[in-house]
Amino acid sequence: MTATALASDTARPSGAHPVSGKRRARPARIVLHVFLAVSALAWLVPMLWAIYTSLRPYSETQSKGYLSLPSTLNFQNYIDAWNQSGMPHYFWNTVMIAVPAVILTLLLSSFVAFTVTQYNLKINLLLLMIFTAGNLLPQQVIITPLYRLYLLIGLPSGLSDSGKMYDTIFGLVVIHVAFQSGFCTFVLSNYMKTIPTGLREAAVVDGATVWQIYSRIILPLLKPAVAALATLLSIWIYNDFFWAIVLISDGNKMPITSALANLSGTFFTNDNLVAAGALLTAVPTLLVYFLLQRQFVSGLTLGAEKG
């Protein structure tokens, strides 16, 4: 996809005046800003409402209702949620799951994308189907047989207490990698298709090996897409709770999402406390995003690359 190709597209429509006119867009800009500001605020309302709720004591909202002016605002619910839910422990579990899973998923997906886009093999279409269609499967479709499989696969004692893949952090990493690699392969191959083949062919002429082409030529070009996918993957894996329900039986190995579940009682639920807990569990992904926002958005070049 090149600029010229796009320019020729613009020639087609009769009414298009590509470059014309002065900057009289000022009023339009203001309208746009007002629109965006209002929309953005509207988008934030649910979270802001949760924050407001979380800062108020349960007894006060019970007597005055949730829609009332506060007489007390404090962080007590956050302190209680932190202490009652065992959050630091679960957070560490999730780090142990998410970090290796994200790295492995990106590595393996880039391998497949590299093969299917850079080498013309008969099975490319089949491979892409396997990965892309695999990405469509709902988690529920595979969970029962997967559980049986995890009971059958043995692991050395360093990785598993019971000698099985079941109830291990390793097992969770594996299924995250397998399950997410479909989407990543799809996106990365979409992206890699746009890398000009000339680069690779020149390397081949110079006698580069497949591994060298991958690691020295292709991989550096993938950085933006990989950065963006890493952010998305971190968010998804951090927030997933489904696999652990069936594949983990030890409460101490549960991921962060179960810290939140620990807070909502069976017979008594303090919404204010749960709100505080919910917001606390959201903090890590928000931090990651705001720290990496610049790289994330500028790196997100999922579509065609300029030639």
Next chain:
Amino acid sequence: MSPQSPRAFQGPSVDRRIMLKGLLGAAGVAALPTLAACSSSSSKSSSSSTGGAASGTVSLGSNASDAVPKKAFQAVYDAFQAKNPSIKVQVNTKDHDTFQEQINSYLQATPDDVFTWFAGYRMQFFAAKGLSNKINDVWDTIGNNFPQSVHDLSKGQDGNYYFVPIYYYPWAVFYRKSVFAAHNYTVPTDWNGFISLCEKMKADGLNPIAFADADKWPAMGTFDQLNMRINGYQFHMDLMHGKAAWTDAKVKAVFDHWTQILPYHQPGYIGRKWQDAAQSLLQKKSGMYLLGTFVAQQFTNPDDLADLDFFAFPAIDPQWGQDSIEAPVDGFMLSKNPKNRAAAAKLLEFIGSADGEGAYLKVDNSYDALVTGYDTSGYNAIQKKSAQLFASAQHVSQFMDRDANPAFTSTVMQPQLQAYLQNPGSIGSILSGIEQQKQSIYNS
């Protein structure tokens, strides 16, 4: 039809291999005495492991993730360990919902030695499936602590014991004494009295019956009460066990009575959480609320709690009167291949004693003990009244989702009861739909 297993699972031999592996694993990590206990558990008859000296670690899977029950259960384990210094209880707590959602996969894989569970068909199901170990030896020791009704609740369908109870909580109609006093209401004992009380409350601007079914189980509670009052305990259990037909006129009669009192229910119940219905009782906007005694946990102010009282659901058919109550019992079971059976049995024996139940109730006063002759002097008013209600009942049911096939209650009854609540007029077709699906589930 002959059983055919998909190739992926390689037939039944897998099970044996897993079991073998489990045994080997146990042998690998555990010391010699444990190995002896282990082999005794796998033999057909559970020989008396209780006499010998039990020691080592007992693992225990718990669904008590809420702060208060968690503390109360820990008090039980602490009291046990103080009595048996050579045994350590290692607790694996998961949040309540996750525990329930994963119970099947958990019990088949690498369960803890002992796990928390519920009495009723729900317990018998796992016993029948071989996912739990019989504990007749434990009951040899604790049998005298309990009345016959509790013995029956703790047995599997094969007549062996599989369950040790720790507490129960009855369902009843809750009200505020001050509200009844202010309007001169009296506690109704029969259907007509109940209806006219609802009428009076409505005239006084109250929601006669607080109600909420967003959680999907409260409607089952109403059904159970009505069915036991109209058709008696035995028919109710037959229906729960899939033996009676949902298209029976007797079932229709239950819904007819329900439809009669439905206009007195607090409107908007489909999307309401039970906690919010409880709040309406607390705020004196509703007059009565049919629920378990755990409703008291919403009454966080001691004055409000002192004002809370309850009565047994009124009689409908004099043949049955008020002879049955619904009182779910929670307790413990032994997993299929416990690593340390001797110590686990010791723990279960302790739980099934006045000391064990007392250790719990000292921390959490939401429930009642099941042990005969338990010292009730420490009970609050609700607990005392619960004990009277329990003692007066001839039959004790558990709850629809504990008495019936769980696949049936969660995939059929919950949505169908809500369909009824949304559209009471279509009860005929709803009941035939239930019966069709019941046959598909119970006969498969």
Next chain:
Amino acid sequence: MTVGTSADAVETGRAADLPRAPGRLRRLTGRDRTVLTLMTGVPTALMVVFVWVPALASILLSFTSWDGIGVDSIKWIGLRNYQQIFTIYPSFWPAVEHNVLWLVVLAAIPTPFGLFLAYQLDKKIRFSRFYQGAFFLPVMVSSAVIGFVWELIYNPDHGLINSLFHTNNPNGTYLDWVGNPKLNIWAVLVAASWRHAGYMMILYLAGLKSVDPSLKDAAAVDGANEWQAFRHVVFPALRPINVVVAVVTVIEALRAFDIVYVFNKGEHGTELLSILITQNIIGEASRIGYGSALAVILLVVSLAAIIPYLIVTFRKERST
């Protein structure tokens, strides 16, 4: 499908390349071929073993009756699960309807809105990062959090909406956002759209980065013809990202699960296929065969929606 066959396929693929093909395995050394086989084989093996084998096993299980306990209790019952799902399972058709509605709504509202936001925010306007953060926020938090946050909004008795508009009087005006089947599906769709728009915005922002800046400037500057410029300049350039967006939207609509599950467990008006599968498969209520049959139906629908599109896309891209 095993590791072996895919590795073989790489080998045989060697002879089949066309003259114009981008890669020619003929030039590869044996070691290169081993590396390539490993690079493709390991991820494919993972995918096949942990995703496809279980999926195929589920297809087999859909013809059985099984409570999920032990393997000797599996009974082969042929098509009975399917027959019962289509005839006597009252939640099935509503669930299908809701999944379709979900797809239509996501495709018609938040997706174009996300594109609109991305297009505007790509203009290097001020506060762009704040806006992006605000719209992307719902994508960053877990479904458990989303469900809970919206529960605070929609709770009929003390939620924000009903408290604001005094529509929480059970004996007067009472908008039951959670329980009323006419309202609740729309209530959760608002929450789902809230999340989907941010997701689509980010994808489109990514796509727009690859469109030549001078073209975008041309489109942005010429206010009067902005719409046409967008339609004829920018949108065609977004074709590759549109593929991603279409696939993602279909997946989201068919797999829709978490928000509803947290919101009201998918009952009385918000039934979805994935919820029915979960109800039948997870927990004590294990009707594995029945749930698997539902899963297979969902799978077939997903594949039917996506495969033809993928084939066309891949073929087209290959020939260019």
